[in-house]
Amino acid sequence: MEIRSAQSFIDYYEKVRSRTLRLLEVIQPEHLDFSYKPGKFTIGDQIRHIAAIERYMYGETIAGRRSAYQGCGKELADGYDNILKYFNEMHRQTIDIISRLSDEDLYKKCLTPANQEITIWKWLRAMLEHEIHH
Numbered sequence: 001m002e003i004r005s006a007q008s009f010i011d012y013y014e015k016v017r018s019r020t021l022r023l024l025e026v027i028q029p030e031h032l033d034f035s036y037k038p039g040k041f042t043i044g045d046q047i048r049h050i051a052a053i054e055r056y057m058y059g060e061t062i063a064g065r066r067s068a069y070q071g072c073g074k075e076l077a078d079g080y081d082n083i084l085k086y087f088n089e090m091h092r093q094t095i096d097i098i099s100r101l102s103d104e105d106l107y108k109k110c111l112t113p114a115n116q117e118i119t120i121w122k123w124l125r126a127m128l129e130h131e132i133h134h
Helices: 006-025 043-062 080-099 120-133
Strands: 109-111 117-119
Touching (some): 006 080, 043 120, 117 120
16 A cells, blocks of 8 residues: 555544544543553553553654654553544644645655664554554
8 A cells, every 4th residue: 555645644544543533432441551461561551551652652753853652651541531532633743744745755764673674654554554453
C-alpha cells in the first residue's frame, strides 16, 4: 500500500480507527487492569500505548521532531472515561499533524527513534499497522 495523498490516508485511517473504537466500546471498565500474564501490558496499558505511540512517536517524527514517547502508564490517564478521552485526544492531535502534510511531504524522509531514515508515507503505513497489530 503506497500512500499518495495525506487526505486519502486520513480517510482510510479513520475507518481503521472506527473499528478500534468499536472494540474499545465493549471493554468493561473493571477489566482495564487485566493482563494475561504478570508483568505484561494490561488492557488499559494497551489502549494508552496505541494512543501515546501514535502521537508521541509517529506524530512527532512525522513533524520532523524526535520521538517523545515516554511509555503508557496510568499517569497518562486512569479510569475508563479518562483513557478514552486520552485515546481520542492523542488521535485528534496526530490527525492535525498529518493534515498539515502536503502530498509531496509524504515522499520526504523522517527519522525513526532508531535514527534510521524512512519515507514519511511508509512511516504512516507503519503507524496504521501498529494499531491493527494491537
